[in-house]
Amino acid sequence: MTSNAPRSDASGLSQDASFTVRHAVIDLMRRLGMTSVFANPGSTELPLFRDFPQDFRYVLGLQEAVVVGMADGYAQATRNASFVNLHSAAGVGNAMGNIFTAFRNRTPIVITAGQQARSILPFDPFLASTQATELPKPYVKWSIEPARAEDVPLAIARAYHVAMQEPRGPVLVSIPVDDWDRAAEPVPARVVSTETRPEPFVLEQIGAALDACERPAFVVGGAVDRAGGWDEVVRLAERHNARVFVAPMTGRCAFPEDHRLFAGFLPAMREKIVELLGGHDLIFVIGAPAFTYHVEGHGPHLPAGATLCQLIDDPAIAAWAPTGTAVVGNIRLGVADLLTRPAPKTRPLPAPRAARPRAEPSPLMSVAFALQTLAEVRDADDIVVEEAPSSRPAMQNYLPFTRSGTFYTMDSGGLGYGMPAAVGVALAKPGTRVIGLIGDGSSMYSIQAIYSAVQMKLPITFVILNNSRYAALQDFAPEFGFGPADPVQGTDLPGLDFVALAAGMGCHGTRVTDAERLHDILRDALASSGPMLVEVVVA
Numbered sequence: 001m002t003s004n005a006p007r008s009d010a011s012g013l014s015q016d017a018s019f020t021v022r023h024a025v026i027d028l029m030r031r032l033g034m035t036s037v038f039a040n041p042g043s044t045e046l047p048l049f050r051d052f053p054q055d056f057r058y059v060l061g062l063q064e065a066v067v068v069g070m071a072d073g074y075a076q077a078t079r080n081a082s083f084v085n086l087h088s089a090a091g092v093g094n095a096m097g098n099i100f101t102a103f104r105n106r107t108p109i110v111i112t113a114g115q116q117a118r119s120i121l122p123f124d125p126f127l128a129s130t131q132a133t134e135l136p137k138p139y140v141k142w143s144i145e146p147a148r149a150e151d152v153p154l155a156i157a158r159a160y161h162v163a164m165q166e167p168r169g170p171v172l173v174s175i176p177v178d179d180w181d182r183a184a185e186p187v188p189a190r191v192v193s194t195e196t197r198p199e200p201f202v203l204e205q206i207g208a209a210l211d212a213c214e215r216p217a218f219v220v221g222g223a224v225d226r227a228g229g230w231d232e233v234v235r236l237a238e239r240h241n242a243r244v245f246v247a248p249m250t251g252r253c254a255f256p257e258d259h260r261l262f263a264g265f266l267p268a269m270r271e272k273i274v275e276l277l278g279g280h281d282l283i284f285v286i287g288a289p290a291f292t293y294h295v296e297g298h299g300p301h302l303p304a305g306a307t308l309c310q311l312i313d314d315p316a317i318a319a320w321a322p323t324g325t326a327v328v329g330n331i332r333l334g335v336a337d338l339l340t341r342p343a344p345k346t347r348p349l350p351a352p353r354a355a356r357p358r359a360e361p362s363p364l365m366s367v368a369f370a371l372q373t374l375a376e377v378r379d380a381d382d383i384v385v386e387e388a389p390s391s392r393p394a395m396q397n398y399l400p401f402t403r404s405g406t407f408y409t410m411d412s413g414g415l416g417y418g419m420p421a422a423v424g425v426a427l428a429k430p431g432t433r434v435i436g437l438i439g440d441g442s443s444m445y446s447i448q449a450i451y452s453a454v455q456m457k458l459p460i461t462f463v464i465l466n467n468s469r470y471a472a473l474q475d476f477a478p479e480f481g482f483g484p485a486d487p488v489q490g491t492d493l494p495g496l497d498f499v500a501l502a503a504g505m506g507c508h509g510t511r512v513t514d515a516e517r518l519h520d521i522l523r524d525a526l527a528s529s530g531p532m533l534v535e536v537v538v539a
Contacts, residue, residue, distance in 0.1 A: 024153035024184040026053055032160055034083040038071040040064050042087025044114025047180035062448035064094035066420040069446055072107045073424025081108035081163045088114045089129035092136055097414050102170045103139040104412035105251055108163035109170040117178040132174035145174035149182035161192045167314040198329030203337050205325055206309045211344040213282035216242040221288020222252035223313050229332035230404035236335050237261050241347040247288030253407040257400035263353055265396045270297025278303040285310040287331045289317045295479055356397045361515035364539045367391045372398040377522045383425055383432055387418025388439035388465050390475055416445030423449050426458040433459050433526055440466040441493055453531040454506040461525045462533040464498045502533040509533035
């Protein structure tokens with residue numbers, strides 16, 4: 001009997017020409033846990049999918065931005081790099097908005113992009129990517145088109161490890177179409193560290209400053225949840241009786257919003273940050289930049305008399321922080337080390353956050369009422385993926401998140417992430433209800449994601465807040481000199497019918513204009529076994 005297994009030399013590596021680049025890459029992907037392939041098909045990628053393994057899953061997106069958005073949500077929810085396959089320059093170009101978001105989200109994604117055959121690249125062929133490694137920069141951590149076909153498996157292995165090392169992020173490997181059938185060696189198994197412990201000497205300085213201060217405030221960001229440091233940060237805040245704010249533009253929940261020490265959300269405006277942090281003598285920023293600004297500001301970055309300390313997983317962020325002491329490393333490990341210090345002096349509890357008045361129903365529903373109702377219907381373990389920028393202040397007041405891993409949004413500010421990310425999160429968390437909370441304008445950037453949710457029968461409830469406008473831009477216009485009655489060109493969105501759009505992709509939907517009906521409609525939608533869309537008409 002003849003074995004079909006590839007022959008090996010003394011090193012254990014294959015010496016069989018029938019073992020190809022495709023075999024080596026599939027074997028590597030299986031070992032790395034990347035058996036879901038997020039893709040939109042193209043000609044230069046087809047050889048990868050010949051004899052597609054039965055234990056792999058092809059996740060189809062109807063446009064490349066949808067593909068990357070799904071992969072982003074999936075990678076964040078699984079805490080492992082996802083695998084994306086795009087079509088040459090056009091596919092990468094279509095995906096760039098969500099590649100930018102993945103970079104800002106610090107999401108590990110291995111992006112492979114097709115390339116024309118090596119033999120015709122000198123002739124500028126149709127569908128070739130002229131400078132494939134340059135196209136996605138600067139929003140990938142690393143990119144390569146391997147010099148030889150047999151180098152492709154090792155390039156993908158390196159890409160995976162680069163993507164997974166903190167700060168995590170997307171990477172890209174450009175692969176000529178004729179590489180897949182070339183002979184190759186299996187990639188040896190390796191273990192590569194992905195986390196770095198913060199430097200003890202600097203942590204000691206931060207710990208001493210925390211112990212000595214009188215009125216500490218913590219500012220927490222998305223890296224807390226990315227690193228699995230939620231419980232440690234809660235314990236550290238309780239140990240120091242520190243008020244806890246959420247950093248501006250944070251893409252993950254980082255502290256329970258019903259906690260006695262929770263103080264609210266910082267805006268992306270320098271003067272307002274200084275005002276809200278006033279009265280604190282030490283500001284400890286954990287897992288976030290210090291600080292993210294959205295408009296030009298003036299004056300100091302901190303209140304008078306306050307000292308800044310920062311624990312961050314990204315050395316670039318530590319480098320541009322305008323003041324203070326910064327230590328770089330894994331958030332969970334750093335906070336865990338701070339918790340090993342002797343208990344500090346007892347401080348009085350700070351004043352609690354003022355309670356918000358209830359939102360009341362009205363003939364034309366307010367966003368606050370809609371989100372308050374969603375909070376009452378939603379289970380605390382349900383996951384919300386949000387992309388409704390103008391509604392975020394109301395969400396922060398009326399839709400609290402109290403458990404780790406239950407909230408995702410984009411760190412980038414780029415639209416088109418939320419709907420496909422909800423699909424990716426649902427794939428990563430089978431049986432968990434996912435709520436895609438999306439603005440009407442945002443939804444139109446990647447509404448094709450509904451199709452993917454329907455085809456995979458995922459338990460997603462898409463809640464579209466329809467105010468018939470790009471409200472975030474209209475609300476922001478006064479910052480740039482617009483008067484109350486001045487029109488903002490291109491920001492009205494009349495005539496969109498989201499129920500009809502959903503129906504065209506096989507998803508049942510309901511339009512709600514009556515505040516009295518909202519509770520029951522949301523309750524039924526959240527109980528459905530498959531995707532549902534609820535269009536909520538709001539003021």
